[in-house]
Amino acid sequence: MSDTYTPTKTKSKDSKNQTKKGLFDFLYTDIAIDLGTANTLIYARDQGIVLNEPSIVALNNQNEPVATGHEARLMHEKTHRNIRTVRPLRDGVIADFEVAEQMIRGMIKKVKMKWYSTTRQMVVCVPSGITEVERRAVRDSAEHAGAKEVYLVDEPMAAAIGIGLDVHEPVGNMIVDIGGGTTEIAVIALSGIVYAQSVRLGGDELNDDIISYFRRNHNLLIGERTAENIKCEIGSAAPLDEELEMITKGRDLVNGVPRTRQVTSKDVREAISESVNTIVEAITKSLEQTPPELSADILDRGIMLTGGGAMLKNLDKLIMETTDLPVHIAEDPLTAVVRGTGAILEDIDYYRTVIS
């Protein structure tokens, strides 16, 4: 990894331009949300990140939520006929509006510190590739969940701000945000997105690849959570200095009984290689589309990786070898987007040009 690039700090809270405080501000809890396919994070003004939970809701027979986030995740794939778990986002966008609203409400309720407060301003980040109709839907959901003023920001822009880049600078930065449902690749300069590509493929797809691999090659049926665990523990994009292995549990497809099986990092790499290559190819294609002056900046500064997918072992190495560019993994990649969205909430005027 190159160390040629040192990001500037995210604008501090005491900035001159910071949103002015009003007399009745104590009545409001303004929030920023990273509404992700895998995880939802909430940042509250002046407080920082106050919630980080899986994007999942458990509903009863009457479609009323009985649990949200962590509690619902514990029930996932273990429910009976009176309870079902729903993940309302797919591929980075809201797939089930009603449940998404219930989830946002449930999560806001969890972070409400003052019983009397309401949400006035809400900044929500969205994948850069979504349609106008999908944008409208996110805005509506946020309004139905109680927000009076809703601002949307593109995810790669929020990620760039979150990792401390000065997005107003006349300098090109390439951000690759690998989430649960989407991979967002963007070149940012002068507060705008010069080039963006949103691939509807992320960490969830890698989990599906692992499930299929076990079914096909080992006649073993494993669940989504097990696949996720395998990916995070021993998954890798390129060979490891020391290959890893672990024991996993599933159901034998031949005789239907529970079985354990040894799995190696080499197996997992093979299982996810096609999807990983799709992500790397999308990065190469984006580099080809980048205007030359900005390409020169990227050559100096390298590619910034964020999102949970950035933590896949040796993914940075594979991208570095393929592109011949320095690659940096953001500090705490899972929270970069919400930190950026939060920075916008703290200083809406300064970031006016990046929100809509």
Ligand SMILES: Nc1ncnc2c1ncn2[C@@H]1O[C@H](COP(=O)(O)OP(=O)(O)OP(=O)(O)O)[C@@H](O)[C@H]1O
């Ligand atoms: N150590 C790890 N190795 C590989 N993948 C990981 C690791 N930790 C988390 N992930 C993956 O990161 C993904 C979640 O990342 P993130 O929270 O950034 O996505 P999201 O914002 O919810 O999704 P999206 O941006 O697509 O809506 C999941 O698919 C998860 O499996």
